[in-house]
Amino acid sequence: MKKLLFVFFICAAQLIQAQEVELGVKGGVALYSGDLSAKEFGVYFETLGPSFGGFARVNFNRALALRFDLTYGKIIGSDEFGAAPERGLEIQTDVFEAALIGELSLFTVGGRTTWSPYIFGGVGIFRYNPEGLFDGDYIELQPLGTEGQGIQGYEEPYNLTETAIPMGVGMKFVFNQTWALGFEFGGRKLFTDYLDDISGNEVNFLDVLTNNGTIAATMSAPQLIDRENLDINYTRGGEFDDWYYFGQVTVSFFLGKGGGGGGATGMPCYQF
Secondary structure (H helix, E strand, O other), rough: OOHHHHHHHOOOOHHHOOOEEEEEEEEEEEEEOOOOOOOHHHHHHOOEEEEEEEEEEEOOOOOEEEEEEEEEEEEEEEHHOOOOHOOEEEEEEEEEEEEEEEEOOOOOEEEEEEEEEEEEEEEEEEEEEEEEEEEEEEEOOHHHOOOOOOOOOOOOOOOOOOEEEEEEEEEEEEEOOOOOEEEEEEEEEEOOOOOOOOOOOOEEEEHEEEOOHHHHHHHHHHOOOOOOOOOOOEEOOOOOOOOOEEEEEEEEEEEEEOOOOOOOOOOOOOOO
């Protein structure tokens, strides 16, 4: 078994070495979609956050590539621009994502300068930590249990590290077989509905107030805090699944022979 593992890693290393490898950086904007999304398309520009990162891409041939991404993005959402302004919620969270992404170029056109539209998909993990605006400052929401997390009969606190499925489209230009410029837009299918700290679970305001405290209750439903009857059941949201998106410009440089997707003609490997 040890010999097989050794040969596997040697083969993998030689295969990658034989391909065209790029190292690059990227930057652009991050966009949130969920229960605090802007109601109108034009208002989305009010909730754009920055994004940037780096990547390594392995080009197996002109059609197929595999890349490893590290990306940061700032996600912003607010009822001020949404369909339920009376709810009064506002969140932000930093997102740190690591992803393994496959690319499929649809075609390639050109000579010394080539351009290729592509689609991509993969799998990633991301770290987030939603914060809400309270008394002029942003505070962490997950420890508060705004939907009764941690109270008997309610869910446990949600995880701050989750899985994502990146998918999207891009355009890549290769210049002089040495460097490349790209434009890419993609979304992330998430396996959590707590990117914005809001789900479709039913909550009792008095339960949250009594067990998790005044701040938790205020951040759960600020519109209810001044009511006389606090024994109220409600849902904070849950109508829309949470997504985040990156729109970015990429710049990369080829290592070794370069060329933008020629790839290797064979698979070098040790023989038994």
